[in-house]
Amino acid sequence: MRRQQFLHGMAALALAGGLPFSARAASTLKMMIPANPGGGWDTTGRALGRALVEAGAADAVQYENKGGAAGVLGLAQFAQGAKGDPQALMMMGAVMVGGLITAKPPVQLQSCTPVARLTSEYNVFVVPAASPLRSMKDVVEQLKREPASVRWGGGSRGATEHIAACMLARNVGVDPKKVNYVAFRGGGEAVSAILGGNVTVGGSGYSEFAEHIAAGKMRAIGVTSQKRLPGLAVPTLKEQGWDVVIGNWRGVYGAPGISGEQRAELADSVVKATRTKAWQEALAKNGWTPSLSTGKDFEDFVEYEFSSLRAIMYLSGML
Template identity: 70%
Template sequence: MRRDTFLKSLAAMAAAGVLPVSAQTASAIKMMIPANPGGGWDTTGRALGKAMQDAGAASSVSYDNKGGAAGAIGLAQFVNASKGDPNAMMVMGAVMLGGIITGKPPVGLDKVTPLARLTSEYNVFVLPANSPFKTMKDVIDQLKKDPGSVKWGGGSRGSTEHIAAAMIARDVGVDPAKINYVAFRGGGEATAAILGGNVTVGGSGYSEFAEYIAAGKMRPVGVTSGTRLKGVNVPTLKEQGINVEIGNWRGVYGAPGITPEQRKTLIDALAKTFKHKAWQDAMEKNGWTPAWMAGDEFANFVDAEFASMRATMAKSGMI
């Protein structure tokens, strides 16, 4: 058979979906990032996209940032624009669950297809370099004197740093409803506010603040992990007598209405990427903890997390 005839035959077979998986060209992935550039979801989505290409799990990846309402705006757009699209993915995580609980948007995660959890990460609280406060104790002392005078900066309402701030207040005897929490649409905006001294204390995943901490532009005063983070000399909140521990995690969902076979293909592509050196390097660089979980197991995890987070937020006076 002539080469051009053979190639035309392959193209026809691919279009008909009858080629074996090994012979099919990797898909052009469309990645919804339901946050503004510069934050944890943006970093995760773009690192994942690059790793998918390096692993041969995607031929190309395009990105669409749509921030606001703890990811609810991007989620709604994803649902409306991607129905049945087997090449569409959306980055999400614990923050989105918190936003859904507090904001009660018309579109929820029940409309999209759970694929996999990728990473987990703990938050760090930091002070601007020129802050008059030096420690978390200084912040707590001021919080007890005048709760409204302490401006907590972080992600959207319902984010893990917002929940952590409410939990801290409750644990030290301050009404969580009185905390002055300033929500930002993305990690980039929150970082700028902290660097500019526009908030008293800021919170986010450690990876988002690491370079500013290393450069002396932010002073870390506590992490939300149960034990100190590996290679990070920052005391936990528990070490400082504050009984608060809360983690963050990030995962990926597929579009509404895809078939079980299409879902499996996406999960297989993510599994291949997860094992690849490019993704392993990205996790190490950003200080992310591997947390692979896929398919129905991931779906059940999200349901359990939703219930647990709702209970925590209710106890902390947030809902």
């Protein structure tokens, strides 16, 4: 009888939120991925989910994809539907920051709860293997002759690859407003467009193109990093003569209205997840650079990113 009373008491505490997040039995985390399947956020979110399970922070993770508008549609759904839920997480990153700056939607990121930055990644530009354009120099020459003829494919408007294309145009004396950028709702759509020759140049994180580059279906022609990426024999745009350096990063936010204690528990779970074998394997497989940050450091970083990206986008003629 005592055991039964104890179990009933524990269950009541868990339902009331009285037990620590990590102590709740049969916990299921809900992961909002504000993009279509197959892209960087999707890959990162599912890798984090596996790591959270391996770390014992959850028994299972339930994923929901909601693509569109640089993650803004998923953000709106998450902000409305997950209020006060301490077991809800949302993937986000530099792409969402850029989308929020350009779209200025009614729902802002500040309504949700910052938890942790996870990774950093630079953009790789690629052309289809059959493209007559063999290098970024070829692309630039065509861009200067006829800007509209170069179709740049990538994530949503305001994504880092979009900003990089505008920065490059400005560097070579082309009006950034003439950049013919084709936005896709997810990495899978962008990859299909590149392989099908429906865009001239594609841009994204290396992890989204890696298998196609390795298989010889895409040719990498430039990276937006300061120095060459380890293990990737692709010249940076800077070493090719254009001052274009911009990085992508990804992180997670919690639901609106959770307590400081619940936020700290989520951050602690994410930190534990990043120490697992599953997460380390994901970093190596996808070429992600770990850049873990939590608490006020992460908050300050996001605030800086808003001001920094806004300035870059203004100078690039996007605002």
